[in-house]
Amino acid sequence: MDRPRLRATAAAFTSLMALAATSLVAGPAVADTSADRCALPRTSAHHSIGLDTWNSAYPRPDRDLDAVMVFLSFPDAAPKTRPAELAADHFPATSDFFRRASYGRFQLRAHPLRKWIRMPQASTAYRMKRDWDARRRAAYLRDAIAVADPVVDFSRYDIVYLVADPDAPGVDSDATKVVNFDYPLSADGTDIRRVVTVFEKHPPDRNVLAHETGHVFDLPDLYHRPTDGKSDWDTHVGDWDVMGSQFGLAPDLFGWHKWKLGWLNAEEVRCVAGRRAADRMLTLESMGAAPVPGGTLGTRLAVVRTGEDSALAIEARGATGNDRDTCTEGVLIYRVGNEPASGAGPVQVVDTHPRTEACWGQSVYPALADAPLGVGETFTDPKDRVRVQVLDRTPWGSWTVKITPVAS
Structure with a gap:
């Protein structure tokens, strides 16, 4: 059950440049671009976010x-x-x-x-x-x-x-x-x-x-249920997935969830690693955008494996599909961990604009409403030695992103 309705708040601000440090686990990007290489293993945690196998106790929506x-x-x-x-x-x-x-x-x-x-x-x-x-x-x-x-x-x-x-x-x-x-x-x-x-x-x-x-479908709660009954419920993911808040402005499911459910295949997920330029530069289609002519989806999700039980996920979110009411657009970055159970923070959106908020009066959690990176912005994680740069947005709505290992 989602949490009771909380105050919705909003005002818009976007920073031109963001350089933020966060505490991720493990070392630099490793390995090749095969999606399986970045698929965290499923654990015994309730509604484990691991996706290397499916829990057969649940119906998988890869069929009607x-x-x-x-x-x-x-x-x-x-x-x-x-x-x-x-x-x-x-x-x-x-x-x-x-x-x-x-x-x-x-x-x-x-x-x-x-x-x-x-x-x-x-x-x-x-x-x-x-x-x-x-x-x-x-x-x-x-x-x-x-x-x-x-x-x-x-x-x-x-x-x-x-x-x-x-x-x-x-x-x-x-x-x-x-x-x-x-x-x-x-x-x-x-x-x-x-x-x-x-x-x-x-x-x-x-x-x-x-x-x-x-x-x-075995998806976890992504909200934070405060033990004191007074704190904010939406500190983990804000508006960015219906499993966090049913009132969110951008409720489409994270690409990680779509991968788990079978709606993104290996060709639509890029495991980003290695030192070759081709492995680091990619074009992301907005998560909520319909398939392009011919039925192909293009790359929807990029993943950097950051540890045995953790990953960094990168996807584009735009005002289309289930996200049509979003108040900000850009490249969203979030941490995924397969050890936390449902409600304990298996997904954490990275706030790439930690000093600003947005969408007061609309967003369920304005501090994360401006979490995505815009064109010309960069996020660097010095601990994991990964840099994400948003270089361009095409006229048809795709985002050109560069993901680079940073020398220690």
Whole structure:
């Protein structure tokens, strides 16, 4: 579940030149341009960001998937909204998000029921909330699958959305999340390993179902959940991925995630290393841009392996596709580590303009809103001895980037 809505803030500023030092792990860029060379191994961390193998417990969206939406009412409330209206809150918007993010390589097909199915207990009996009591949550899920089973053939679907009546008195919108079962529930001869429990208001928060569906595909939470309940949630990635904030101005998935999900292939990922000039100069297509004529994507992601368990990722972000509302454009740099679990910072956007902020009144975290490098700007990491220069932007929106090992 994404964090509650925080203040959105904004004002625009872009620095002409940025030279920033950050603390990355390990040594200089190494090896060849083969994408596999930069693929961090998957670990036992929850929603590990490693991508050398796929966790088969999760459906991989490298094929079209079918999702059923089950609408649950309660004895203590008469629904004020029709199932069709709630389905329209999320679809086709969620399917469109993934179609754009995958460059048309993946389709999420929604199959909403047309009627309410009544739960056996009052909504207040389940005591729904964000950090839900495990026994009451288990009772809710068992009851929901049991009442839906006579009308739903669960064997036909890859994803299950359980949508509660948003006007029932016991429904808490902050409880929306993906639930993974220690022991799968069984219905119609199929194992149900996880469900998305939807308790959203009508209309819902923007992109909430895209965020939750990302977890179904084994993507981690990228926000920082403060232990004091007061600090900012968006310090890790700001606006730059829907797994960080569903309210972000640039919610398209990071290229690293698209690589993991199978939407970027080896020809579209460049493992940058070596001393040859051809290995260091490249053209990046904006992450959200549609394929060029002929169906090719071009290079979308550059990766520098910085250690056994870490990498530096470099991609271009522009005002197109899922990022059409972004307030800044440029070349984004972020650290990837395969040891941190979901919510513990497996991805960290590098702030290449650490003394400025941008997009007050719009951005979820203005300090990172101007993180991308613009044309003529340079970022140097002296510890990893890597320099990133943005040399040019073509008339059709591609970015010319030079990535250079820096002598120690």
